[in-house]
Amino acid sequence: MARLVACALLLCFAVAAGQARAEGLEVIVVDPYLEMRTGPGRGFPIVHVVERGERVRVLKRRTDWFQVQDADGREGWVHRSQMLETLVPAGTRMEIDDPAREDFTAHRREVGLLIGDFGGANVITAYGAYAFNAHLSGELAVSQILGNFSDGEAAALGVTHVPVPEWRIQPFLSMGTGMIRIRPKGTLVQTPARTDQFAYVGGGLRAYLARRFIIRAEYKEYVVFTDRDENEEANEWKIGFAFFF
Amino acid sequence: MENRIRVLLLSAALVMAGCSSLPWRDEDPEAAPEPASPENGEAPVVIEPQVERREVKPAKIDTENWEAGLTAGSLSVEDFEVNIVYGARLAYHINEDFFAEGIIGQSDAGLSSFERLSGGAPLLTDSERRFTYYSLGFGWNALPGEIFLGGRRALNSTVYLTLGAGSTRFAGGDRFTLTAGAGLRVLVKDWLGVHLDMRDHVHEIDVLGSNKTSHNYEATLSLTAFF
Numbered sequence: 102m103a104r105l106v107a108c109a110l111l112l113c114f115a116v117a118a119g120q121a122r123a124e125g126l127e128v129i130v131v132d133p134y135l136e137m138r139t140g141p142g143r144g145f146p147i148v149h150v151v152e153r154g155e156r157v158r159v160l161k162r163r164t165d166w167f168q169v170q171d172a173d174g175r176e177g178w179v180h181r182s183q184m185l186e187t188l189v190p191a192g193t194r195m196e197i198d199d200p201a202r203e204d205f206t207a208h209r210r211e212v213g214l215l216i217g218d219f220g221g222a223n224v225i226t227a228y229g230a231y232a233f234n235a236h237l238s239g240e241l242a243v244s245q246i247l248g249n250f251s252d253g254e255a256a257a258l259g260v261t262h263v264p265v266p267e268w269r270i271q272p273f274l275s276m277g278t279g280m281i282r283i284r285p286k287g288t289l290v291q292t293p294a295r296t297d298q299f300a301y302v303g304g305g306l307r308a309y310l311a312r313r314f315i316i317r318a319e320y321k322e323y324v325v326f327t328d329r330d331e332n333e334e335a336n337e338w339k340i341g342f343a344f345f346f
Numbered sequence: 347m348e349n350r351i352r353v354l355l356l357s358a359a360l361v362m363a364g365c366s367s368l369p370w371r372d373e374d375p376e377a378a379p380e381p382a383s384p385e386n387g388e389a390p391v392v393i394e395p396q397v398e399r400r401e402v403k404p405a406k407i408d409t410e411n412w413e414a415g416l417t418a419g420s421l422s423v424e425d426f427e428v429n430i431v432y433g434a435r436l437a438y439h440i441n442e443d444f445f446a447e448g449i450i451g452q453s454d455a456g457l458s459s460f461e462r463l464s465g466g467a468p469l470l471t472d473s474e475r476r477f478t479y480y481s482l483g484f485g486w487n488a489l490p491g492e493i494f495l496g497g498r499r500a501l502n503s504t505v506y507l508t509l510g511a512g513s514t515r516f517a518g519g520d521r522f523t524l525t526a527g528a529g530l531r532v533l534v535k536d537w538l539g540v541h542l543d544m545r546d547h548v549h550e551i552d553v554l555g556s557n558k559t560s561h562n563y564e565a566t567l568s569l570t571a572f573f
Binding site for chain 1: 406410440441487490500512533550
């Protein structure tokens, strides 16, 4: 495991090092000045300015900041808002392909992490969703349940319906089924782990934050089909964040 | 009369057909744009476009919003000594202020003072003594700035605060864990970062009889790469 991580990381370093001096895109400044800062942030000082009509080479981008190099080889970081006011050699404005709210309405895939409470125990959930259309998506979720009296895991497959995908804050309804495994924590009596099927219905809200980020909160009612006389019921609430792409 | 009209129309049609089938310029007949051809052969070509057409594509710029790295340091497992911890971290920078972060780590806890003093049977087996954790959360770059080395060098840096949740496996059980910390990141190169982190992993534990909140402080040094 550790070796694998080390290898992956070495690869990352190699890729990053290779990318560091890649050929950049050349753009022409349209704003009166292009302000080059020492770092990718609003607090870093402006150390150079490039005048209108001059060319700069775009080396890389980090969040909303672009690292550019001017004709004299000086490097600095320029904000996205100024980069939008530059021309590419074809004479058109530089297009920056950024995810926006419209993409949130039409997104296909979503992965996220939620934490919350499942029947009195803490729960951590990772999920992935695929949208069949703007309203309906399928979801696969795996959860780790961590309680004072029992631990467990759950895996669920469900569908989510978003009635109004155009809104920034979207209510949704969900239902599905899955398997849950509960291991009671017994210091004196060792109780065996149980695996049962469950079904849930629920609802929640998801809201567009920025870029590719969503904040999501949900509530679910579970029925666990036990092999005893009575089924068990549990409710769950969770909050977390997700990416869409 | 009818014949004459027919001949006139036919010849006009022939001229039209002839004109339209003529190549625009004699380089490549297939590339000749049809609607641009003159109605009759008389109209001289006034403007010959010399501009090369370019395909406009969205700019392909190398984005570096991900950061991955390895971590090593010391972890104080409450009641079980301070030990070496190894781990890894992955972060996604959402904007210049916030990032999402996942960390994993592993350490082998030592003996509790009770075990050491009583000299009796150990409380935990070796496998139960292994402390592994993961945590997922957010970070806020609270103090972005620069570190000045001598008079000529300045390295970009930030002091950040993190908050996360995850799970810790220790003493034969998984425990829900909240993680809070602060760190300093210094960029040695634009793509290479060094982090100094202090974190507290908080969880409930009942190894020593009663249930209690355990604080496990960790100080680590990490090397990360942006990609």
